Amino acid sequence: MxxxxxxxxxxxxxxxxxxxxxxxxxxxxxxxxxxxxxxxxxxxxxxxxxxxxxxxxxxxxxxxxxxxxxxxxxxxxxxxxxxxxxxxxxxxxxxxxxxxxxxxxxxxxxxxxxxxxxxxxxxxxxxxxxxxxxxxxxxxxxxxxxxxxxxxxxxxxxxLADLSISELIELARDLALTRFGHTRIAEEAAQVAAHAASGRPLAVSHILEEMAPSEMRGEIALSIPVRVGPASRPMIADYVEGLTPNAEALLRCLSLSPLTPLRPLVRRMPGFWEAVDELESRGTIERRGAFLRIPHGFVRAMVQQAMGASERRRTHLALAEDCADTWPQVEAWHVSFIDPDEETPQQLASHALGLVRRGLTAGGAEYAERAIRVCNDVEELRGQLVEIAEALSDHGQFAFSRRYTRIASRSNQAAVVVRARTLEVRNVFLETQTLPSSLFTSWSRYESEQAPAEVARLQLTLALCHCERGEFARAQELLALAEAADEHFRDSEAQLVQAVRILLDGNRGKDGAAFAGFVSLQEHQDAIRPSFGLAVAQGLVLTEHYEAASAVLDHIGETCAATRVWKRQVDCVRADLEMRLGRVSQAVDVIDRLIAETEADKRRGLVVVRQDRILLLHAWKLLLTGRAGEAGLVEEQAAVRASATNNHRLLVELNALQGRYLLRTDCAAEAIGHLRRCEQLSADETNPNVRRFEGDLIEALVGIGRREHATLLLQKLRDRAKACPSQWTDLVVSRSEALLAAGETATDLFGRALRQASTSEFVFEKAAIHAAFSARLADNGSMLKAREQRLAAAALLREVGASRLADHLRNGQIVEEPKAPTLPDLPRLGELSDEELKVVELVRAGMKNREISERIFVSLRTVELRLTAVYRKLGVGSRTELVSRLAGNPRLAAV
The missing domain is CATH 3.40.50.300 (P-loop containing nucleotide triphosphate hydrolases)
Known part of the structure; x- marks a missing residue:
């Protein structure tokens, strides 16, 4: 080791x-x-x-x-x-x-x-x-x-607290290289080892020692539960030593399956509920709806390996009979160990897909691995493996999604191969925001002839990704290629076509396609795919139909609440919607949730989805809450990502964000550099409402006395506003005209702009108009009136939650918000079990473990086990740290 x-x-x-x-x-x-x-x-x-x-x-x-x-x-x-x-x-x-x-x-x-x-x-x-x-x-x-x-x-x-899953995965990679030289462990094998180790680094070493090199490379079916040696026994002592005979018998039953239904065991096992209580109090088992499972892979592996072959067979047979007709997926699982037939692999794969779609991704992956192991010819499973991979991808389980995509890509059927390639494109884009370099060689003529609908779906998936990157010309070319095969379209391809059109039209300021999509979504809610709904929401946001966009996001959020990938993208669009409306407090809440979930994903060893959007949103939040120093580090990460992936859209939006902030903090000269960069990178765009930087550039130019340049930009902006009209663009034109006007005309134009901004969605823009008016009055020597306008702008900014910018308008400077002490991301105590919560409350009251055991009438060992579980769930390492977190973390203050 x-x-x-x-x-x-x-x-x-x-x-x-x-x-x-x-x-x-x-x-x-x-x-x-x-x-x-x-x-x-x-x-x-x-x-x-x-x-x-x-x-x-x-x-x-x-x-x-x-x-x-x-x-x-x-x-x-x-x-x-x-x-x-x-x-x-x-x-x-x-x-x-x-x-x-x-x-x-x-x-x-x-x-x-x-x-x-x-x-x-x-x-x-x-x-x-x-x-x-x-x-x-x-x-x-x-x-x-x-x-x-x-x-x-x-x-x-x-x-020594338990290591996180991500740390254990990294350890598995290092150990594999150390033990096998240049052998790289497959990501899915590393994840299996890390999850089974339950936080113990030594367990990872023991697991890899028992793992075959071909299994480590992901070339054969993975052993789940893992194989471990007898030296690992002390690591599970807390979970299995000193159990009653009934609890031992129940644990042996549960070790043979990833999920075991409660009802058959209740009928067959004496003292069932007492055994369940005993095992749950130790943290050895947990309930998942109508099922019981052993959450620690190491415990399950040791218990199962301690059983003899004849005992395992008898138990499989009994459980298969118990689950017949009522739990077909569990019956198929146990039958696969007793007497599998030709249909067993397909049945297991079908049940694997069902489990994943229900959010039971670990069980689904185990069913899929079992299907591969008992299948005589994997070719028979490749089509089902693509479906499983798609469902796993929706839940953010990219390692196993890539595994099954890789297996499916070796199929003899063109349709399966192209579907696997399409999913790989989508997964890579969600993770890195990059696309294949050779777009028009991603499919062959043979594939286009044999699987035209699947090739069209690949083209449309690429088109959607290009729309997300702001590369609309390429998206239009791919759309035209896909539409050439429209006679082969099914409902899924038709929805993708409409989604691409919505994004293309939204970029041009046209709302017809988005409205048609909104109507379709209302009429056929159950048949709408998340990608289509997300495109509808984005199109409605771009064309300023914010209430409809919010309703669509609510609908997708409800229907896709369990799918991490779609939920994350919904939150990104919702944050963008709140930012466009200038509702800083609401946007910050959404962004904070996104950041917390992202950090949790990293600790669990999961891929961060759409990190480009999350970095940009994080930078916006830090700037608007007065933490410009921290924002600089995030902006640097976003810039590096934009350059590495050649993502011009991310670079434009980052520069627009930086320029806008500098302008609002009276740094017009510094803002111009960023805003001019936006202008250069957005030369081909026709709709000013997409990036929203031109009004800020005009104001910055006026601020440093370059009025002629500002006048030329205003004329260009008027022309673009005619081609792509929007309320926001009209408002920016009015503000720019007022900035460039002289004398009483300027006052009249500022008054007109303020009246235009009287609706609720333009509160932030109205504050910007007041601030610009204040600067004009101050230049003219009307200091008292300038102060009135400045205070009006500050009041509006405070109303929408931009208190730091409001303080700047009142005091003339931004005061950096003090950086909060670094604390682990603790969940609320309400997520603990009632028994664990009792122990936590008594710990906070200053009671020792023995006193707690006497107070709640349990053994000292039970108190220690519950406290250990609390440490793991709250991410703390000791009793002292737990007490300090309870006293100092505002998220726990309500408990």
Whole structure:
């Protein structure tokens, strides 16, 4: 196992030793304690003394301290017999031995598994650690945990929290390369190992040791649950040791299937509900609707492998009979282990698709892998695998989606191959916003002849992606190619054609296609695909039909609430809608949710969907909330992404955002550079309402005295407004005319512009008009009237939630919002179970674990397990951190 898996914790431990001289490293079996100790030992500049402790000696008083003294004396003064030590002599003898270590270098003493020493030794050692404040001696102990009233209480501690899925995936990649040289582990294999490991880095190592190289490369069906060796048993002790016979029997049944229905087990197993309560209280099993499952892949693997072959077969047979007729998907699963026939693989694949569509993606992937394993010829499954891949993609499970797309792409059927290619295009675009470089060679003449509808869908998918990038000319060419095969269209291709037309027409300021789509959506809600609904919403936003767009987004959000990919894109469009309406507070709420979900996806090892939009929205939110310093880092990431993917639309919108902010903070000269860049990149666009930068550029030019240039731009803007009329463009034209007018004419024109902006959707624009009017009055020496206009603008900005810009208009400067302390992304406590919530409340009240167990009438072990589950769900590493988060995190204040 690589020694660098917890490099951060190694650095933290060294820093702790430099301050306190003594430290405790705590964590369960498999969390990496031994690895960290090895790294610390190998990198220590001075002498290192390692002390051993064993459970075999825990009944012998002071045996642990005897071993420590023996190690120290052997290092310092030669061997010494510790057999005659008495209780009164042990503490002075220990302190004298520690002081006797000679040399000018710092000495490190390592005491692994100190909690396995006899209790007398633990008390003495704990006392010594608390007294060790200075000098050249450093001591590190490891233990599973440290109780507040235990022998090692108050010793500075680093608690090894479980690694996130993304960290475990990265670890799997590193271990695969270390163990197999240049072998790269397939992403889906890494995910299986990471999820099964349940946060333990050592578990990943054990899983990869049992994984065949061909399986690691994704060339054969994946083993789910994973294979593990007997050395892994201690890692699941908390979940399985000391169970009642009924609980053990239930756990063995559940280990044989990703999902097991409750009802048959209730009828067949005595003491069923007591067993369920016992296993749930430990966190060993969980309910998913009408099903039970083991959420920890490592636990399920160990329990299943502990069963004999005959016991597994008997249990499969009994469960298949229990589920016959009522739960066909579970019956098919168990039959596949007893007596699979030719139809079993197709049945499993069909049930896999159903599970994924219901949001049970892990179970669906396991069913699909089982189908591949029992199928004699994978060609029979490739068409179904494409459907499963599409459903997995909708749920953001791109690793397994790519796996099944890859398998399907080797089909003998042109239609299956083209569908797989279409899905790959969509997945890559959602992840990176890039497209194939050779557009017109993405399909062959043979494919066009054999699968015209599928080729048309590929062309239309590419067209939609180009619309998203603002490359409308290419989208138009692809649309024309697809429409040439319209006699082969099914409903799905017809909807894609309409979606592309809506986006193309919306870019030209035409709302006919969007309205027709809106009507179609109302009439055929159940048959509408998310891609079509999303295009309708975008078209309505571009043509200023905001209420209709909001209704469409609500509908898609409800129907696609469980599909992460579509929900994320809906939120991006909704944030854009709120930004166009100038409703800063509402937009910030949506953006905050997007950012939180994105960070959660990263920790879970999932692909971030549409990161281009999320980066842009994040930058907008930071600027509008007065955190320009942080916004700079996000803007840099967005610029790098735009350059790497040659995404001109992202670059235009980023520059427009930066220019607008600089203009609103009285930095007109700096704003011009960004806004001119928008002008250069948008030369081919006809609709000014798409990017919305020209009014700001005119105002910035006026602000630095370049009125002639501003007048030329205004004339161009008038011409474009005639070709693509919109209320927003008319308002910007009026504001620009007022800025360029002289004397009383300017006052009249500003008054007219303010009247035009009197509706609710133009509150932000009305504030901009007041601010521009204020600047004109100040230039003319009317300071009192200028102040009135400035305060009016500030009041409007505060009304829509742009309080930082409002403060700037009132005070003349932007005050950076203080950066909040970095806290983990905690869910609300309401997401914990009632039992866990009780423990949390009593912890916050200051009660010890034993006091809590007495208060709620459960065992001390149950309290510890529930508290461990709370730590995992809330992302904290210790009791102290939990209490501080409860006291300091406003999201938890309501509990």
């Amino acid at each position: 690589r020694q660098v898996i917890r490099r951060k914790e190694v650095g933290d431990l060294r820093a702790l030793l430099s301050r306190h001289r003594a430290a405790a490293l705590t964590g369960g079996f498999g969390t990496g304690r031994r690895s960290i100790m090895r790294v610390l030992e190998s990198e220590w500049d001075g002498p290192v003394i390692r002390v051993t402790a064993s459970r075999l000696d825990e009944g012998t008083p002071f045996s642990g301290i005897g071993g420590l003294l023996a190690a120290v004396n052997a290092s310092a003064n030669g061997a010494s017999d510790q057999a005659d030590l008495t209780t009164d002599e042990i503490v002075p003898s220990m302190m004298e031995a520690l002081r006797s270590i000679s040399g000018d270098e710092d000495t490190l003493i390592l005491v692994p598994n100190a909690d396995e020493m006899d209790m007398d030794s633990q008390r003495v050692l704990g006392q010594a650690l608390r007294r060790l404040k200075s000098g050249r001696l450093h001591i590190v102990i490891t233990a599973r945990s440290i109780d507040d009233d235990g022998p090692f209480a108050s010793v500075p501690e680093i608690e």
